[in-house]
Amino acid sequence: MLRISGLSAGYHGGTVLHDLDLDVPEGSVHAVVGHNGAGKTTLVHTVAGLLRPATGTVEVAGRDVTGRPAHRIARAGVGLVPQGRRVFARLTVAEHIRLAHRPPRAAGGGRPWTPQRVLDLLPRLGERSTHRGTDLSGGEQQMLALARALLGSPRVLLLDEPTEGLAPVLVGQILDLVGTLAGEGLAVLLVSPSPASAAQCADTVTVLTSGRVTARLDGPAVRKDPAELYEAMALTAH
Numbered sequence: 099m100l101r102i103s104g105l106s107a108g109y110h111g112g113t114v115l116h117d118l119d120l121d122v123p124e125g126s127v128h129a130v131v132g133h134n135g136a137g138k139t140t141l142v143h144t145v146a147g148l149l150r151p152a153t154g155t156v157e158v159a160g161r162d163v164t165g166r167p168a169h170r171i172a173r174a175g176v177g178l179v180p181q182g183r184r185v186f187a188r189l190t191v192a193e194h195i196r197l198a199h200r201p202p203r204a205a206g207g208g209r210p211w212t213p214q215r216v217l218d219l220l221p222r223l224g225e226r227s228t229h230r231g232t233d234l235s236g237g238e239q240q241m242l243a244l245a246r247a248l249l250g251s252p253r254v255l256l257l258d259e260p261t262e263g264l265a266p267v268l269v270g271q272i273l274d275l276v277g278t279l280a281g282e283g284l285a286v287l288l289v290s291p292s293p294a295s296a297a298q299c300a301d302t303v304t305v306l307t308s309g310r311v312t313a314r315l316d317g318p319a320v321r322k323d324p325a326e327l328y329e330a331m332a333l334t335a336h
C-alpha cells in the first residue's frame with residue numbers, strides 16, 4: 099500500500115535520509131526505530147509531502163505521489179498524526195472532529211471513517227466532546243490527533259512518536275489501537291525511538307541510523323525475543 103524506493107531527503111542541500119527502501123502492505127504495521135536525530139520525522143514528513151525528496155519515489159496504492167504537495171498526498175490516502183499531536187488549544191473535541199471529517203474518496207479505501215465510527219473506536223473522545231484541546235490529557239490529545247487523521251479515511255497512516263510522553267498504561271492502549279487499525283486494513287508506518295513500542299505492535303521493524311537502514315527484523319520474532327532489536331540499536335548507538 100505504501101512503497102518507498104531509493105528515498106533521499108534533507109534540508110538546505112544537506113542529506114538526512116540516504117537511499118531508503120521500505121514497504122508497508124495493507125493491514126500491517128511497519129515500525130521504524132532510531133535514536134534522536136536518526137531521521138524518523140524527516141521520513142514521515144517526506145512521505146506526507148511536507149518535504150520534497152532529493153531522489154527516490156513514494157507510491158501509495160500503486161500511484162506515484164513523489165514530490166506532490168501535502169494536500170494532494172492526503173487526498174491520495176495518506177493520514178498524518180504528527181509528533182506532539184498538534185491539537186488546537188481553543189477548539190473543542192467536537193469542533194476538531196467536525197473540521198477534520200472529509201467525504202471519502204470515490205474509489206477504494208474500504209469502509210469510510212465517519213465521526214460515529216471514530217467515536218465508537220475512541221469512546222473517551224465522546225465523553226470529552228465539549229473539552230478544549232488544552233483541557234485534554236496527553237493520551238486524550240493523542241487519541242484526538244488519531245481521530246483527526248482517521249476522519250480523512252486514509253489507507254496509509256503515518257504515526258510520528260505516538261506514545262511520546264505517555265504513561266505506560268496509555269502507551270499500551272495506543273499501541274493496541276494501532277494493531278486494531280491495521281486489523282481494519284490500514285497500512286501503518288509508525289516511527290519511534292522506543293524499541294519496546296515497536297516490538298509491541300509491528301509486523302516489521304526497521305532500524306534507522308543516521309538516515310540509513312541498518313537492520314530489518316520480523317516483528318513477531320522481535321516480540322518473542324527482542325534481544326536482536328536491542329542489539330541492532332545498541333550497535334548503532336551514537
Ligand SMILES: Nc1ncnc2c1ncn2[C@@H]1O[C@H](COP(=O)(O)OP(=O)(O)OP(=O)(O)O)[C@@H](O)[C@H]1O
Pocket residue numbers: 109114132133134135136137138139140141291
Ligand atoms: N527543519 C530542519 N532544518 C534543518 N535540519 C533539520 C530540520 N529538521 C530536522 N533537521 C535535522 O535532520 C536530522 C534528523 O532530524 P529528525 O527530526 O528527522 O530526527 P528524528 O529521528 O525524528 O529525531 P527525534 O526522535 O529527536 O524526533 C537532525 O540532524 C535534525 O537536526
